Amino acid sequence: MNHTSQPPSATCTSCATTQRLSLIIHNVRYLAHNRYFCTNCLLKNHHGLFCPICFQVYHDSPPPHHRLMCLRCPSIAHRSCALPFSTTTANAASVPVFLCPTCADHKFSYFNISAADRISRTVDDKSFKVLAAASRIAAVSMSKGAAAARFEAERRAVEAAVARKRAKEAMEELTSIQAKEEEENSCCVVDLNLDARLNVTEE
Ligand SMILES: [Zn+2]
Ligand SMILES: [Zn+2]
Ligand SMILES: [Zn+2]
Known part of the structure; x- marks a missing residue:
């Protein structure tokens, strides 16, 4: 289980590109799972x-x-x-x-960094906008994921409390039914004894 907390060597879940090639691998909440996407795959999956x-x-x-x-x-x-x-x-x-650019050209990629960019370690304005958009979508998805997880935990706590309350009520009901039954039975016993005693006195 320990290996899950560590990014899986920063590889895109979708296209398997590495962080070295695509600069950033974003951690996103996608279809209720944590995924790692490169900028291009992240944007293509969040049209x-x-x-x-x-x-x-x-x-x-x-x-x-x-x-x-x-x-x-x-x-x-x-x-x-x-x-x-x-x-x-x-x-x-x-x-x-x-x-859209992706549908117009299936080979289209939102994010490309050239060998020159890699050497100069800079990205142009357009690439920067693309990176910023992908980072923002990733951040929003993660905070929504966290909110969803919190909501789920709260929902479970409420369900557990309701279940506990129901169980308690059911137990109380059962106890009162048992008590009533016992009371009825003891009445019968008393009555039987009374009959027996009456019979005895009559004889
Ligand atoms: Zn990718
Ligand atoms: Zn399209
Ligand atoms: Zn626009």
Whole structure:
């Protein structure tokens, strides 16, 4: 069990890239499990939480008239960011067709660091935005995971208390039933004795 507390040598669960190659491996709460994702896989698995063009992480999803949704995946982009990448049909009233970068090109990667970046140990502005978005999504998912774990523990404690209360009530009920039965039985015994005694006196 001890080995679980230590990051599994910082390898992406999804693509198996290492921290050395992808710079950061994020620890995220994903589908109720703790996972390790590289920046690219983290963003690809969290479409809809950020704009794939400007990399702003959404607090709330942008309102319908300010967003464009990818035709093929849950990705949501700011309308203003996506318009240059979308195609409009002849009918001006129709919604522009938008494909997120991943759906437009399946080889697309959100985060690439070049050999030069590696040597200079710097990342450009765009890569920095991508890293920041991924880190933010990871942080939010972990705090939600912690909140969910706390909620689960509280729920279990409440359930345990309710179960204890029910058990106590059931025990009390049982005790009173037993007491009543015993009382009834002892009445019968008394009555029988009385009958017996009456019989004796009558004879
Ligand atoms: Zn990966
Ligand atoms: Zn945007
Ligand atoms: Zn897409």
